[in-house]
Amino acid sequence: MNDPIIQLDDVTTIHEGSTHPTIQNISLKINRGEFVIVGGPNGAGKTTLLETIAGRLPIISGTVLVCGFDVVHHGPQIRKKLGYVIQNxxxxxxxxxxxxxxxxxxxxxxxxxxKRPGSDDFTAVEQSLTQMGIISLRKSHIGRLSGGQQQKVLIAHNLAKKPDVLLLDEPFSNLDLTTREHVCDVLCRIADAGVTIVMVSHAFDALPARGVRAVVMKSGKIVLNKVIPPEQVQDTVRHISNDTNA
Ligand SMILES: Nc1ncnc2c1ncn2[C@@H]1O[C@H](COP(=O)(O)OP(=O)(O)O)[C@@H](O)[C@H]1O
Ligand SMILES: [Mg+2]
Known part of the structure; x- marks a missing residue:
C-alpha cells in the first residue's frame, strides 16, 4: 500500500519567539490507514511534529501535505479532515x-x-459519546469533570468529526488502566475502519493486529521510522529512545 495521506518533505519548524528551529529537516511519509506510534524522550519534538502536521506552527522550510493539501495554504480544508487530541x-x-x-x-x-446542526450531526455526537462510554455525561459541564473524563470528551469530540486523520498527543496520560484499554480498543477499531492514526504515546496496551509504523524522535530529528509487528513496538520504541548513540 502506498497512498500517502501525510507527507513531510525536508521540514523545519520553529516556535514563535524561539531562536532555534524545534524540528529540523524532517521527512516522513504516512500512508492512508496506517497506525503510527511516535515515541522518544521528553523534549524530542513529538508534540511539535503533531503541531506541524496540523499546520499550527510556522514552517521555515520544506512542505507539509495532509490529504493532498498544503498545510500553509489550505488550513480550512485540512481542519475538516483532521482530528487533533492535544496534550495539554x-x-x-x-x-x-x-x-x-x-x-x-x-x-x-x-x-x-x-447552517444549524441536523440529524447527522446529532447522530455522530451520540455515536461518539457511546463509543467512549460517556453518554451519561452528555449534560454535564465540561469544566466540572475530572481530568480523565475531560480527556475522554476531547477524544469523543474528535471522533464526532469523523476525521480521515486522527492525531493524538499522549491521550492516555489522565486515564486509568481499564479506561486506557477501552480507548485503545476504540482506536484500533477506527484504524481498522481506515482512519489514519498518529499517536504520541508511551503506553502500548493495545495495538491493531497488523503492522504499526514506529517513529522515534530525538533532539528534533527522526531516528527510527519503520513498520513493525505490533508485538515489537514496545521494545523497539523503548530501546531506541534509551539508546544514547541513536
Ligand atoms: N511554545 C514553545 N516555544 C518555544 N519552544 C518550545 C515551545 N514548545 C516546545 N518548545 C521546545 O521545543 C522542544 C520540543 O518540544 P515538544 O515538541 O513539546 O517535545 P515532546 O513533545 O517530545 O516532549 C523542546 O525543547 C521545547 O522546549
Ligand atoms: Mg509532548
Missing amino acids: FDFDPYTPFTVEEVLLMGRYGLLGFC
Whole structure:
C-alpha cells in the first residue's frame, strides 16, 4: 500500500519567539490507514511534529501535505479532515459548555456557513459519546469533570468529526488502566475502519493486529521510522529512545 495521506518533505519548524528551529529537516511519509506510534524522550519534538502536521506552527522550510493539501495554504480544508487530541488542556471550572455541546462543536466545521446542526450531526455526537462510554455525561459541564473524563470528551469530540486523520498527543496520560484499554480498543477499531492514526504515546496496551509504523524522535530529528509487528513496538520504541548513540 502506498497512498500517502501525510507527507513531510525536508521540514523545519520553529516556535514563535524561539531562536532555534524545534524540528529540523524532517521527512516522513504516512500512508492512508496506517497506525503510527511516535515515541522518544521528553523534549524530542513529538508534540511539535503533531503541531506541524496540523499546520499550527510556522514552517521555515520544506512542505507539509495532509490529504493532498498544503498545510500553509489550505488550513480550512485540512481542519475538516483532521482530528487533533492535544496534550495539554485546561478547562476553567466555569466553562459554560456541556459535553454534548463540546462534541457538537466538532461538527460545526463540517457545516456550511450559518447552517444549524441536523440529524447527522446529532447522530455522530451520540455515536461518539457511546463509543467512549460517556453518554451519561452528555449534560454535564465540561469544566466540572475530572481530568480523565475531560480527556475522554476531547477524544469523543474528535471522533464526532469523523476525521480521515486522527492525531493524538499522549491521550492516555489522565486515564486509568481499564479506561486506557477501552480507548485503545476504540482506536484500533477506527484504524481498522481506515482512519489514519498518529499517536504520541508511551503506553502500548493495545495495538491493531497488523503492522504499526514506529517513529522515534530525538533532539528534533527522526531516528527510527519503520513498520513493525505490533508485538515489537514496545521494545523497539523503548530501546531506541534509551539508546544514547541513536
Ligand atoms: N511554545 C514553545 N516555544 C518555544 N519552544 C518550545 C515551545 N514548545 C516546545 N518548545 C521546545 O521545543 C522542544 C520540543 O518540544 P515538544 O515538541 O513539546 O517535545 P515532546 O513533545 O517530545 O516532549 C523542546 O525543547 C521545547 O522546549
Ligand atoms: Mg509532548
